[in-house]
Amino acid sequence: MIRSNTLRRFSNHINPQNVSLLLFVLLVMIIAVAGKSSAWDESAYNAGKTLGAEMDAKLGSTDAIKKRMSNPMTSEETSMHTLNDQKTFGSQISAPSSKSFLDVLIQPSGTGDITSLFIRQDTNFDGKPDYTYRVSSPLSGICSNGFISANPGTWNQKRFYTWKADTNGKLSASEAPSMMSLAGCYCINSSCGSNLVWNNIGLVLRDLGGGMASAIQQRKPFSITNVNVLETEIRYYGQASNQMGNLAGIPSSGVSNPEQYYQNGTGTLPGKEEALKQSRDPGSMYSQINVLNNNVGNQYETRTCFIKRQVHLVPQTEIIGYDVSFYIGYDANGDTKECFWAAVSGDCKDVWALNSGWDSCKSLNVNNLGAIVHGITAAGACIPYTDPVSGQTGCFSTPGTVNIRSYQFIQQTSSGNSPGCYGSSDDSTHQYWHVKAYVVDDPNSWKQTVQGKLIIGVKDYPQMTQTGDCGSMDLTGCQSIDEKICDHNNSGCVYTFQNYHATGLLPIGSCFNQTSPNTGATWTFCADGARITYQSGANRGNLESGRDVWWNIHRTYTCEAGRLYDFTNMRRRTANIQNTLNTGTSRLSYQDLNPVTGRTTPYATSLPPREDVSRCEQSCQVKIPVQDTQASLSGTTDDYRTTVNSYEFAIRKCVNNVCLTERGEILIQNCGCTNYFNQAASTLQVAHDAGRDMICSRE
Numbered sequence: 001m002i003r004s005n006t007l008r009r010f011s012n013h014i015n016p017q018n019v020s021l022l023l024f025v026l027l028v029m030i031i032a033v034a035g036k037s038s039a040w041d042e043s044a045y046n047a048g049k050t051l052g053a054e055m056d057a058k059l060g061s062t063d064a065i066k067k068r069m070s071n072p073m074t075s076e077e078t079s080m081h082t083l084n085d086q087k088t089f090g091s092q093i094s095a096p097s098s099k100s101f102l103d104v105l106i107q108p109s110g111t112g113d114i115t116s117l118f119i120r121q122d123t124n125f126d127g128k129p130d131y132t133y134r135v136s137s138p139l140s141g142i143c144s145n146g147f148i149s150a151n152p153g154t155w156n157q158k159r160f161y162t163w164k165a166d167t168n169g170k171l172s173a174s175e176a177p178s179m180m181s182l183a184g185c186y187c188i189n190s191s192c193g194s195n196l197v198w199n200n201i202g203l204v205l206r207d208l209g210g211g212m213a214s215a216i217q218q219r220k221p222f223s224i225t226n227v228n229v230l231e232t233e234i235r236y237y238g239q240a241s242n243q244m245g246n247l248a249g250i251p252s253s254g255v256s257n258p259e260q261y262y263q264n265g266t267g268t269l270p271g272k273e274e275a276l277k278q279s280r281d282p283g284s285m286y287s288q289i290n291v292l293n294n295n296v297g298n299q300y301e302t303r304t305c306f307i308k309r310q311v312h313l314v315p316q317t318e319i320i321g322y323d324v325s326f327y328i329g330y331d332a333n334g335d336t337k338e339c340f341w342a343a344v345s346g347d348c349k350d351v352w353a354l355n356s357g358w359d360s361c362k363s364l365n366v367n368n369l370g371a372i373v374h375g376i377t378a379a380g381a382c383i384p385y386t387d388p389v390s391g392q393t394g395c396f397s398t399p400g401t402v403n404i405r406s407y408q409f410i411q412q413t414s415s416g417n418s419p420g421c422y423g424s425s426d427d428s429t430h431q432y433w434h435v436k437a438y439v440v441d442d443p444n445s446w447k448q449t450v451q452g453k454l455i456i457g458v459k460d461y462p463q464m465t466q467t468g469d470c471g472s473m474d475l476t477g478c479q480s481i482d483e484k485i486c487d488h489n490n491s492g493c494v495y496t497f498q499n500y501h502a503t504g505l506l507p508i509g510s511c512f513n514q515t516s517p518n519t520g521a522t523w524t525f526c527a528d529g530a531r532i533t534y535q536s537g538a539n540r541g542n543l544e545s546g547r548d549v550w551w552n553i554h555r556t557y558t559c560e561a562g563r564l565y566d567f568t569n570m571r572r573r574t575a576n577i578q579n580t581l582n583t584g585t586s587r588l589s590y591q592d593l594n595p596v597t598g599r600t601t602p603y604a605t606s607l608p609p610r611e612d613v614s615r616c617e618q619s620c621q622v623k624i625p626v627q628d629t630q631a632s633l634s635g636t637t638d639d640y641r642t643t644v645n646s647y648e649f650a651i652r653k654c655v656n657n658v659c660l661t662e663r664g665e666i667l668i669q670n671c672g673c674t675n676y677f678n679q680a681a682s683t684l685q686v687a688h689d690a691g692r693d694m695i696c697s698r699e
Contacts, residue, residue, distance in 0.1 A: 109138070116134075205232075412432075478557040485553055507529070
């Protein structure tokens with residue numbers, strides 16, 4: 001009866017096009033199986049029937065599934081049996097479940113800050129809260145792993161906190177030295193906008209709770225089974241994955257007090273309660289289906305795009321200076337009093353002036369460092385070197401003019417051998433100089449490597465690349481669904497647009513540090529929506545400025561589409577299969593049409609033998625003796641009937657074509673494909689008529 005009625009209702013909603021499509025899918029499945037299988041094997045077929053009958057006998061009822069499957073998987077006291085009952089084994093897969101292991105309650109203030117945040121935890125998952133914590137600082141900004149506290153209503157005197165959990169999973173807020181410890185932050189108080197918390201209460205609660213749950217998971221393993229947002233409260237339900245035992249707690253799909261529905265209770269049913277809850281959450285399935293319902297009759301497609309900005313440190317290698325040693329001297333006792341320099345080998349070189357004095361002579365040698373360097377390095381062949389970054393080798397030739405921009409004395413001493421040039425051997429006005437002479441203004445900004453007489457410098461140059469397809473996407477006829485802005489590693493995302501609505505939330509600029517593999521210098525890169533900046537020591541600047549200058553932007557649109565789904569060819573192909581289909585007792589054949597070429601290809605496959613299968617669920621009708629002792633205002637049944645003995649009629653499911661009756665019961669109708677619809681309808685009509693006035697009235 002149940003099956004026949006179901007099929008009848010189902011058939012009312014099937015049209016010829018759907019039948020064709022279903023038939024086509026069925027044929028494709030048969031061909032796929034037939035193409036990989038061998039000829040019909042009756043022994044395999046019989047073996048499958050036998051196995052199916054055994055499984056149906058042992059798993060063919062609700063009680064059997066509960067006994068053999070459900071109980072062993074949820075209880076440590078019940079073992080699972082193999083189908084032949086020869087082996088048993090433990091199969092429990094559930095763990096203790098708390099009514100809610102984490103409960104977070106917030107209260108926004110008039111300044112937009114969250115001035116009250118209360119945490120309640122069930123740390124051992126026994127269904128009883130055993131730890132509470134209250135955050136003493138106001139929450140002015142929310143992060144994916146903590147929060148920012150500032151003076152209420154402002155963005156001044158900022159302090160940074162991350163969520164931490166001890167070994168028992170107990171939460172607390174730990175102050176961090178800087179914002180570098182936080183990720184995915186956005187401002188919520190009135191300095192950034194009005195009613196940001198109330199307008200995005202679900203998102204704020206999920207970001208807070210998600211950071212807390214993540215901190216707990218780092219110390220105690222568990223799995224989250226449900227999340228429930230109730231006004232300004234969020235509850236997390238879960239299971240301790242490091243324990244095993246009987247499942248306890250409230251099912252996520254049920255309610256805590258089902259007894260409210262008796263005696264005309266005012267509570268909402270679980271389905272309605274879930275719908276009301278999801279209607280307040282624009283990201284829920286209920287809300288999304290409602291949005292789609294408004295577009296019924298139109299064809300839409302979803303388009304996604306992204307913008308990704310990445311920074312790179314590009315090394316540059318240059319010859320930035322020279323490492324040279326030489327002598328300087330002044331013939332103080334001579335007649336001409338030459339000021340000169342000499343090579344380390346003792347070769348006398350240039351004379352800069354006569355009768356200049358010793359102090360002026362030293363200054364003259366400094367002023368002529370370029371010529372001295374050229375004299376030392378230009379003599380002979382080019383100077384070989386190895387690039388410290390690429391490892392490539394080269395040979396450097398000193399240019400004709402060496403322009404020294406800065407220098408550093410490594411050694412400047414009067415001791416050592418005097419070359420005695422120009423009659424100065426009897427003078428004490430000599431010095432040995434070891435100098436690093438640079439051809440750049442800022443040698444300290446380079447990582448220096450000395451190779452022979454050359455100083456090779458390596459310097460980082462920050463560069464930024466942007467990838468993504470948002471700029472080139474055609475958005476004609478499109479609506480924005482979601483936009484989220486993420487950190488440089490695509491984490492800590494903040495939704496600025498969600499479910500067709502602007503959230504009003506704006507991410508706080510995020511920074512990250514990067515150590516150069518070439519120079520060892522630490523670089524800090526930041527993006528705040530208006531610019532991307534860099535800094536390493538005194539070296540700082542902007543890589544890009546403008547609007548929406550973030551590390552990662554992800555956008556989703558819904559766009560009108562013309563003839564996005566065209567089933568014309570499929571209908572032609574399906575119609576041809578249906579028209580050429582030929583089914584016999586053991587063989588099925590048809591012609592498959594290629595809509596593009598117009599050609600048909602014959603296909604055939606063998607079929608298993610047909611067996612008679614019941615078209616309904618067998619049922620029977622029995623009469624059960626009962627005693628009717630009902631009482632009412634007019635008295636009891638015994639007052640107006642000769643006997644209280646009566647009968648009730650029941651419809652039962654047949655088991656193996658047998659109607660099971662108990663002692664005293666009378667079989668009225670044996671097993672068969674019965675239909676009691678007419679009888680039920682007549683009975684309902686009689687009951688309806690009996691409740692109406694027996695005297696004609698206008699009503």
